[in-house]
Amino acid sequence: MPKIIKAPRYGKTVRDRYNEAVRKAKATYECPRCRMKRVRQVMAGIWRCRKCGATFTGGAWTPRTDMGSERRVLPPSAK
Numbered sequence: 001m002p003k004i005i006k007a008p009r010y011g012k013t014v015r016d017r018y019n020e021a022v023r024k025a026k027a028t029y030e031c032p033r034c035r036m037k038r039v040r041q042v043m044a045g046i047w048r049c050r051k052c053g054a055t056f057t058g059g060a061w062t063p064r065t066d067m068g069s070e071r072r073v074l075p076p077s078a079k
């Protein structure tokens, strides 16, 4: 077993993955509607384009995932 220094529930691999995820979440992405690179994360899984105002769901950390769950555009009332 590798030596556990602190926070035994969060090993190096998990921490690295978390950092990677946060870095992706802070980035801007291309809007599926207007193609401008203005999509920012609103919260986990919710993304909004600051150019055209489109709000859509996607991956928790990136707008599009390998699962192909992007482009389910929410109605304007949804926050």
Ligand SMILES: [Zn+2]
Binding pocket: 031, 032, 033, 034, 035, 036, 049, 050, 051, 052, 053, 054
């Ligand atoms: Zn847009």
